[in-house]
Amino acid sequence: MKYTYSLDEVGLPMVSVVGRKSAYLGELYKMGFNVPKGFIISSRGVNDAIKDLQEEIHNILSSVNLNDTTDLEKKSDMIKSMIIKSNLPEEMEKEVQERFIELGSNYVAVRATATSPLSGASFAGEYETDLFVTKENLISSIKRVIASYFNPRAIAYRILTHNEAGMAILIQTMINPTSAGTAFSIHPLTEEPDYVFIESSFGLGESVTKGMVTPDQYIISKSTRSVVSKRISEKSIKLIYDFDERKIKSIELDKNEASAESLSYQDAIRIANMTIAIENVFKRSINIEWAIEDKKVYLLEVRGVRRLYPEF
Template structure:
């Protein structure tokens, strides 16, 4: 296999090959953090997928008017249509499907992973993410996530900033969490480095990262590893996957005002956050999820405003 890598084959020296998200998760996977199993379609694989489209994509991008949002939207739609309607090279498709079978999971998550550094140009929701993807829809999903690399916002940013970051695609076994959220290794408002700031809500973490609910908030002291304060919100909905309807949907919560995290789980999330900060020696923002009683790490990002030099 030459176009994909198992997550346990990936390390920090491979950012240019597998993207930042995958490289950091692969490094932490080796250390022993609980991270969903997966594989990465490398930048070489993506280049091969786009090989026959490169000339057309380049021609479209060369005529983008960055002062005209309608033109950016039009050019974006044209490029994304090219990708979505293209055929996957047989060799790569075979390799991807073999990797999928090796995961032994009915459902996977498909995410973009770009080659920017830890504190580079990325934020939650920048590119498309597909959840609960089956084998039958995997290739279509990969093309959809790849096409999001050419969203109007992404095109405008890369052209204006001369950002040459490439894209790889990460495929992981799907976690179906009872609670999920984010955590910062400093207070994001006061910027105090002595605290971990955690946001959480019931169900899939997209309700937090996409701002669909006001999440519960917990502040933990790093030195004492104890809960300093909490604010429990009224979380009117949670996102779930409906296996019959085969879609993610919001449902109303009867337990809207209940705490989404027990104190012991707050400390578990804080301990994970602190451990990752200690490894990389900089402030970080993570996405996490708890399925059953198991805490998973889903993503690590740097906090750029605190470390502008990275």
């Protein structure tokens, strides 16, 4: 395989090749953590995908005015349109389609992953993520995610900081969760290290990570592995994928469901145990994204708590 790696082929030394997100998930996948199966288009693959456009991209960016939002957005749109209209290398497209078939899933998530060892606000949410991508939409989704490397804020950040970190693309079996959210191995506000702090809501986890609901909160003691406090919120909506309309929809919840617990006691403990185990692997405080499907807890992402460990 020239352009791609299976998730079980990658690990921590490969951040510059497969991206930070993929490298850490690959490491944990090989250790037996419940990470959805997947593969990665390497940073070389992403570079090859836009190789023939590089000179034109350089010419467009050479005259960009970062003080003029309209100019920045116009040039961003020009570059993204070029990428979306272009063709991937034939060999890459064939390889990607073969990898997709190997996953044995009708739907995948397509995510950008930065190849810089640095983590910070510069990359959080800058690039696109596509969910519930089918085989027929896979190539167009990949091009859309590559194009997001040239989103206005990402362009501005790279020019201002001279940080030319590349991009790889992580493609994984899509989890369709009943509940999802985040967990911290240290309290994100008080920084107490003796507890796991979980935020949870119904449906897709974007409702939590994008602040669309006030999530349920569970605090679990690391020493006793028990829930020491919880706050159940009224979660007005949930995000679901409508398979008939083929799109993600926001569904309003009735008062009973809105006020119901999005996690059972046992699942909160399972998420806490996973969070503690990952913290022990990396020997530092971590923040994860998780999802529950068919009573299984899946690990979707892991990152360091940036304020404490900006290098992770």
